[in-house]
Amino acid sequence: MQRLTNKQIILGITGGIAAYKSAELTRLLKTAGADVRVVMTPSATEFITPLTLQALSGNPVHLHLLDAEAEAGMGHIELAKWADLILIAPCSANFMSRLASGHGDDLLTTICLATDAPICLAPAMNQAMWRDSGTQANVETLKNREIKLFGPGIGEQACGDNGPGRMLEPEKITNLTASQFETFALTGKTVFITAGPTREALDPIRYISNHSSGKMGYALAEAAIEAGAKVKLITGPVTLTPPERATTVAIESANEMLEASLLDLSLCDIFIAAAAVADYRPTAIAEHKIKKGTEEIMELHLVKNPDIVATVASSTPKPFTVGFAAETKDVLEYAKSKLERKNLDMIIANDVSRSDIGFNSDENAVTVITHSGSETLPQTSKRKLASLLIEEIATQYKANR
Numbered sequence: 251m252q253r254l255t256n257k258q259i260i261l262g263i264t265g266g267i268a269a270y271k272s273a274e275l276t277r278l279l280k281t282a283g284a285d286v287r288v289v290m291t292p293s294a295t296e297f298i299t300p301l302t303l304q305a306l307s308g309n310p311v312h313l314h315l316l317d318a319e320a321e322a323g324m325g326h327i328e329l330a331k332w333a334d335l336i337l338i339a340p341c342s343a344n345f346m347s348r349l350a351s352g353h354g355d356d357l358l359t360t361i362c363l364a365t366d367a368p369i370c371l372a373p374a375m376n377q378a379m380w381r382d383s384g385t386q387a388n389v390e391t392l393k394n395r396e397i398k399l400f401g402p403g404i405g406e407q408a409c410g411d412n413g414p415g416r417m418l419e420p421e422k423i424t425n426l427t428a429s430q431f432e433t434f435a436l437t438g439k440t441v442f443i444t445a446g447p448t449r450e451a452l453d454p455i456r457y458i459s460n461h462s463s464g465k466m467g468y469a470l471a472e473a474a475i476e477a478g479a480k481v482k483l484i485t486g487p488v489t490l491t492p493p494e495r496a497t498t499v500a501i502e503s504a505n506e507m508l509e510a511s512l513l514d515l516s517l518c519d520i521f522i523a524a525a526a527v528a529d530y531r532p533t534a535i536a537e538h539k540i541k542k543g544t545e546e547i548m549e550l551h552l553v554k555n556p557d558i559v560a561t562v563a564s565s566t567p568k569p570f571t572v573g574f575a576a577e578t579k580d581v582l583e584y585a586k587s588k589l590e591r592k593n594l595d596m597i598i599a600n601d602v603s604r605s606d607i608g609f610n611s612d613e614n615a616v617t618v619i620t621h622s623g624s625e626t627l628p629q630t631s632k633r634k635l636a637s638l639l640i641e642e643i644a645t646q647y648k649a650n651r
């Protein structure tokens with residue numbers, strides 16, 4: 251089965267006998283790694299209970315549009331923004347009609363109107379209803395709006411008829427959902443990504459480090475894999491689980507990160523430096539624990555660490571090299587000068603003076619700068635931003651070759 255690691259999926263369930271299969275679908279989406287929130291129409295609750303879906307999804311089930319308590323928690327706009335993809339399975343003829351006419355009179359239609367996420371439908375209905383010219387006209391309208399249809403399958407129906415209108419099996423729907431995230435933008439390419447902080451040892455038990463969470467680098471690794479790349483993730487110590495399909499190299503110090511970055515560098519097409527590398531390290535690592543002395547002030551002697559991304563960018567052959575510039579003021583100026591100084595192909599600038607984005611936060615807002623121009627991307631989750639950045643990196647990489 252294909253993976254949906256960390257993907258945020260809204261599973262919309264409408265009224266139809268196939269709703270019993272939505273329980274298995276929820277379980278499979280979860281097993282594939284997705285975070286699932288179920289939204290049910292009133293008639294769906296006649297076929298399967300919200301409690302079943304709540305237990306299987308591990309999240310509260312959303313039922314009503316005008317529910318003050320629900321809106322205070324995660325309301326329809328939040329849900330619409332939260333979703334990476336909306337999957338409606340089973341999708342009844344009635345719901346297809348309401349979606350095609352742009353209705354916004356219940357929770358699920360409103361979420362569909364308010365979202366930027368892709369919408370996929372798994373139709374389920376009687377074969378005559380599917381063949382009906384009204385339904386077929388709605389299918390055309392929905393397809394023209396880039397709404398994807400999974401199925402329906404052909405075969406025996408609950409009502410005894412035989413023909414098109416069966417909802418696809420949950421496993422097939424899960425795989426089709428996962429395939430929506432694959433872009434093929436980096437198929438056959440090898441991408442090295444550095445992530446997280448480095449630790450620079452003072453003695454066997456102490457070190458100098460920083461607060462980098464590694465979230466941006468890990469999200470980029472996941473997005474590069476979805477784009478078809480082979481990924482080597484060179485990571486400092488973080489609490490995140492590395493993507494299953496990446497080759498992960500765990501390091502501690504900047505020197506170790508440099509060594510892992512240069513190993514097999516000739517195979518690397520794109521190098522992305524998302525790590526927060528310590529600028530300096532202690533001149534020497536004490537063999538034993540440094541004892542507390544009587545003096546009030548202690549001096550540490552530090553030596554500059556190698557610049558990993560600049561070393562990579564000066565190697566031959568040089569991969570398409572991307573750096574990050576985390577700045578607290580004059581963000582674009584500093585980023586542009588770093589692009590030149592480090593001989594990078596692209597730099598991603600972000601303002602870390604803001605507490606709502608950047609370091610240790612789930613969101614980020616960045617400006618992408620190349621030698622030919624710059625583009626500011628809107629503030630969004632690091633996961634969504636990672637997909638946009640990988641798309642942009644793939645475009646610039648191809649333009650540069």
Ligand code: C5P
Nearest residue numbers: 523524525527555556557558559573574
């Ligand atoms: O010079 P500064 O640390 O601001 O540059 C940030 C960029 O350079 C990031 O992409 C970071 O991963 C990379 N870097 C590096 N090695 C260093 C310092 C920074 O690869 N020693």
